[in-house]
Amino acid sequence: AAVAALESAVCLSGKPLTPLSEQQVVDCDEASYACDGGFPGDALTFIKQSGGVCTEEAYPYVSGDSGYHETCKSSCTREAVTIRKVVAVPVSDAGLVQAINVQPVAVGVAADNPTWKQYKSGIVSSCSTTQLDHAVLAVGYSPSYFKIKNSWGTQWGEEGYMRLKRGAGTRSSGTCGIIGPLSVYPQL
The missing domain is CATH 3.90.70.10 (Cysteine proteinases)
Known part of the structure; x- marks a missing residue:
């Protein structure tokens, strides 16, 4: 990522x-x-x-x-x-949105769970764990979700992408931990 x-x-x-x-x-x-x-x-x-x-x-x-x-x-x-x-992204929904407006952001997520492993399509609203164990690229957002690009190939998810619901999960970490302390991007 x-x-x-x-x-x-x-x-x-x-x-x-x-x-x-x-x-x-x-x-x-x-x-x-x-x-x-x-x-x-x-x-x-x-x-x-x-x-x-x-x-x-x-x-x-x-x-x-x-x-x-x-x-x-x-x-x-x-x-x-x-x-x-x-650049470390502020740990908040607004911080991640602001960073994505600059460029795609490397984020940590909790991916060692059935939600991720079996994901095909749709907006994910919860994960069975919040233990960050995988890094992905947050590439976009809408009022209802963050869009991430995974490294598992185009056969996974929505042609290599996943949508994580905004405003879900624990208040501080978001769905699958997407709003967390590992979110960064390079400033050239």
Whole structure:
């Protein structure tokens, strides 16, 4: 989700949309625990400190369900990206809306539950847990829901997307924990 938020920021800055390497972050960023519970803010900080990230073409994604991790590659075709700041989104419905108005936002959600695993379509209004265990990209909203893009492929949900009801869930965390402390985006 952090790399997707960065791709969005680069595109919104007027540069061509270039797929960037999630695998580099998984392999090289030891601080964020990669796909084992990593945090989007840590991943963006890693990219900021590294001065950029490899392109997807130069460093393709191979992890996924396999759990396979490669050794960190020291060189690749690097997309030079200057992240000036990793912006933490205020923990509120209004804060998330304001951030999405700037660009797509990496958010933490509670996805280890049947609601997520069996999702096909519609607006989700509750989850059986609020334990944040997955990061997704919040890409839009309406008065009644937030729209998120998941990394599980286009066969999942609404062609890779899900709608989470606004104003539902616990007052402080929203449906499936979407309004939480892990919401960040890069400022270029």
